[in-house]
Structures are given as structure tokens and as C-alpha cells.
Amino acid sequence: MKLFPLLIVLLSQWNVSFAQLEVTVGGIKNDQGNIHIGVFKDKETFLKKAAYGKVVKAQKDQITTAIELPPGTYAVSVIHDENKNGELDTKIFGIPKEGFGFANDAMSSFGPPSFEKATITVEKGKRTITITLRYL
Numbered sequence: 001m002k003l004f005p006l007l008i009v010l011l012s013q014w015n016v017s018f019a020q021l022e023v024t025v026g027g028i029k030n031d032q033g034n035i036h037i038g039v040f041k042d043k044e045t046f047l048k049k050a051a052y053g054k055v056v057k058a059q060k061d062q063i064t065t066a067i068e069l070p071p072g073t074y075a076v077s078v079i080h081d082e083n084k085n086g087e088l089d090t091k092i093f094g095i096p097k098e099g100f101g102f103a104n105d106a107m108s109s110f111g112p113p114s115f116e117k118a119t120i121t122v123e124k125g126k127r128t129i130t131i132t133l134r135y136l
Contacts, residue, residue, distance in 0.1 A: 023128075029135055034057060036086075039052040039069060072122060073121050074103075076102065078100065080135075096135075104118060
């Protein structure tokens with residue numbers, strides 16, 4: 001009897017179409033640590049809890065990787081986690097010690113850009129973006 005609701009959930013997910021977000025991260029200063037790519041669904045979770053993401057080994061200059069996700073509107077952030085502690089380390093006043101970047105190469109004059117500035121639309125098929133890391 002309990003199998004029936006589970007079957008409905010599985011069948012409903014079968015029809016979900018996925019898209020591929022290909023992310024090229026450039027400006028990587030060295031091959032130490034990892035590159036963390038976070039994909040966020042809304043401004044409430046932006047830079048707090050990624051809905052989708054990927055961690056890849058850092059390579060000097062550039063990496064390219066793909067993330068499968070449902071079509072939609074997302075903000076994307078990237079950090080170069082050189083010491084592999086899983087977070088963006090900061091100096092005094094919150095100034096990043098490690099490389100960081102956002103979709104649309106969005107920036108703000110102080111602090112991270114808004115969710116809206118770092119937002120892209122991913123439709124069915126493949127979407128390619130390039131994010132250039134900044135080191136302060």
C-alpha cells in the first residue's frame with residue numbers, strides 16, 4: 001500500500017527535464033586547493049545554501065565543468081578554496097583572502113553583489129558562462 005505514493009513520486013520526477021550549465025572559471029592564480037561553484041535559487045539562500053554545485057580541483061589559469069540542473073533562473077558564485085577548508089577565508093573587515101567571482105562578473109562597491117546582479121537563466125539544453133576570479 002505504501003509503495004503506491006512512492007511510485008507516483010518517482011514517475012513524476014521521470015518527466016523533469018534537465019539542463020546543463022557549463023561554467024568556465026578563469027583567472028585562477030595557482031593549482032592549490034579546489035574551485036567551489038555554487039548555484040542559488042533565490043535571494044534568501046544566496047551565498048548561504050547552494051541548491052546545486054560542484055567542487056573541482058584547482059588548475060592554474062582556467063577550468064571548465066558542467067552542472068546538471070532543472071531549467072530556471074539562478075545566481076552563480078565561485079570561490080578558489082586554496083586551503084580546502086570549504087569556505088572563503090577573509091581578512092579584516094571581511095575582505096576575501098581567496099579568489100572569488102560571480103555570474104555576469106557581477107561586483108558591488110562593497111561586499112558581494114546582489115542576487116539579481118549575479119543571476120542567469122538556464123533553459124533546456126546547454127548554457128555556457130564564464131566567470132573570472134578576482135583576488136584582493
